Amino acid sequence: MERISKRALIGVLLLLAVVLGYYLWTIRxxxxxxxxxxxxxxxxxxxxxxxxxxxxxxxxxxxxxxxxxxxxxxxxxxxxxxxxxxxxxxxxxxxxxxxxxxxxxxxxxxxxxxxxxxxxxxxxxxxxxxxxxxxxxxxxxxxxxxxxxxxxxxxxxxxxxxxxxxxxxxxxxxxxxxxxxxxxxxxxxxxxxxxxxxxxxxxxxxxxxxxxxxxxxxxxxxxxxxxxxxxxxxxxxxxxxxxxxxxxxxxxxxxxxxxxxxxxxxxxASVSPVTMVLAGVVLFLGSLVAFLWSRSLRREVAQKRRELSEAQDKYKKLLDSANDAILTISPADGSLLEVNHRVETLTGYGKDELLTTGLEKLLSLKDRRRAMEGLQAALLTGFGHLHDLTLLRKDGANISVEMRANVVAYDGRRVIQCILQDVTERKEMRRELLERTEDLLAINAIAATVGRFVDLEEILSEVLTKVLELMKMEGGIIFLIREEDGRLAPVVQKGFWATEEAVKMARQVAEQGETLMVSDLASDPQLVGMTMRRGEWGSLASVPLKSKDKVQGVMNIYGRSIHRFDPGDRELIEAIGSQIGVAVENATLFQRLKRTVGELSAVKQFNESVLQNMSDGLLVAD
The missing domain is CATH 3.40.190.10 (Periplasmic binding protein-like II)
Incomplete structure (x- = not known):
């Protein structure tokens, strides 16, 4: 009975609404x-x-x-x-x-x-x-x-x-x-x-x-x-x-x-009070009918909202546990709508600070326009990828990042979700790899130079030029040990003249057989007991030229400014020193062989001259 009464009421209300609506339509x-x-x-x-x-x-x-x-x-x-x-x-x-x-x-x-x-x-x-x-x-x-x-x-x-x-x-x-x-x-x-x-x-x-x-x-x-x-x-x-x-x-x-x-x-036409009252009645009846009609729909919507809320909770938990930094960005003004915990760690800012700022303020000036243009392009195509962006941390440090952008739905509107990856370490490894590749190419070029059997002094001059370019230093000198007295003698000099102090240092390196690298000549503790201090020159590297553990000479190179040497620099210059040492030894052996051949040739010519000038015959029998 109650259900029939409701249906009848709805029917009456609908009929009344139709009548009133028709009346209003005729006047408005x-x-x-x-x-x-x-x-x-x-x-x-x-x-x-x-x-x-x-x-x-x-x-x-x-x-x-x-x-x-x-x-x-x-x-x-x-x-x-x-x-x-x-x-x-x-x-x-x-x-x-x-x-x-x-x-x-x-x-x-x-x-x-x-x-x-x-x-x-x-x-x-x-x-x-x-x-x-x-x-x-x-x-x-x-x-x-x-x-x-x-x-x-x-x-x-x-x-x-x-x-x-x-x-x-x-x-x-x-x-x-x-x-x-x-x-x-x-x-x-x-x-x-x-x-x-x-x-x-x-x-x-x-x-x-x-x-x-x-x-x-x-x-x-x-x-x-x-x-x-x-x-x-x-x-x-x-x-x-x-x-x-x-x-x-x-x-x-x-x-x-x-x-x-x-x-x-x-x-x-003006609106009469009767029309206004009738309009109010129609609106009331229409709202009542719509409410009765859509009550089940509202319940379904409420259920969907609960399910959506649960899904959002799960999504936020997954977001915060992700290893990548994830940001949700408004395409209208670049403001941050949502960030996960990794973004806080990466930038050094708290979540509240991040949500009151925009993506532009987290990027360097040179990258801001490119990033916003990339976001606009992603909004049109659905995705985007930007390389080599510089992120500014709260403590002032710079971080190299890559950004991947995708268009997603957020609170019923289209926004951009970005994933930031810290590529600082990868970029540094790539830089070191390129430097090592350059070092290897330089060593190969030096090896090709010292492998030529030409004048030794010409070879050493060319090698010293390449070493100075590679190490970005301005002066150098190569000493060789003389065979006749075992003393060091300067052979090649570029931008630096052999001083008593330079010879003394080269002699020390030759005796110890160890490389000496001084980043700052004014304060380096390795120079305690020595008179050399920073004046015109700021840094020094002195390397023994070895071949099979035998020191053939010493190469000193000088920089006008402080030069922060790292272990890679030591390995590089020692490898070059070994190449030069082998070249010096080969050149020395070659010179000895050349002298021996010359001496044998002279003996042969002397014997032939004696034989030709003899008046009596000479018979050699076995």
């Missing part, structure tokens, strides 16, 4: 039809509608409490009441709001209706205004009188487009209506052209009684919600909500409160 045919149960269900599932718009008093601004107030906020609150869905205001200039709408970051954008051909569709107007001409004092001008004069205009909006198309005046672009009117008051411009409603509000707010509007409106302007063309359900809901506010007189009340202006209805 422009009102959109009520939302269908499917559209009501879509709104319930949507949960929140994000509306972008500029901060421009009296439409939207921050009050003393730091809260957004104004015409726009009251309008959204009224739409919440009618449509039963939450509206959230996102302050954003139209320059950034339209791309955010196209990318799905926001659902709709408030503002002037643009010219036909734009990439969006627009709702019914929620406000009508005009482009007006403001002058100061007793001036009574028309726009044609301002040819060649300076006129202030807000840098975006229909007023700016209108004047730019005419091209008859000098435009002074200002940030907002208040700045434009103050320029007019101070005499900086001859006139101000802007929105009539905003201008009148600002004049009243600032008490600028000497400024007035003259002439007829230059152009009519309607304000509406811009919506993506692929979102017809939202457009239908907004049209229905705006029409309902108009029927109930709420939009007019909001306009009077913030603009203090009479309502312009044009040729529309």
């Amino acid at each position: 045919a422009a009102t959109p039809s009520p939302l269908t149960p499917e559209e009501q269900g879509w709104l319930a599932a949507k949960g929140e509608i994000v509306i972008a718009g500029p901060l421009d008093p009296p439409f939207a601004y921050l009050d003393e409490k730091g809260e957004y107030v104004g015409f726009t906020l009251d309008l959204l609150d009224a739409l919440e009441m009618v449509l039963g869905v939450e509206f959230r205001f996102s302050p954003m200039g139209r320059r950034y709001a339209i791309p955010a709408l196209d990318q799905g970051v926001v659902d709709a954008v408030l503002g002037e209706v643009p010219n036909p051909g734009s990439g969006q569709t627009h709702s019914l107007p929620y406000l009508s205004s005009s482009v007006a001409l403001f002058v100061s004092g007793d001036d009574f001008l028309e726009l044609d009188d301002l040819e060649g004069e300076t006129v202030a205009v807000v840098r975006s909006g229909r007023a700016y487009e209108f004047l730019s198309e005419r091209g008859e005046v000098v435009l002074l672009q200002v940030a907002d209506v208040e700045q434009g009117l103050k320029e007019l008051q101070s005499g900086g411009v001859r006139a101000f052209v802007g929105d009539e409603n905003a201008g009148l509000y600002t004049l009243h707010h600032l008490g600028l009684e000497e400024i007035k509007i003259v002439g007829e409106p230059l152009e009519r302007v309607n304000y509406s919600f811009a919506v993506r063309k692929d979102d017809p359900t939202l457009l239908r809901a907004l049209d229905y909500g705006l029409a309902a506010l108009e029927e109930m007189g709420l939009r007019q009340q909001i306009q009077r409160r913030w603009l203090g202006l009479p309502v312009e209805r044009g040729s529309e």
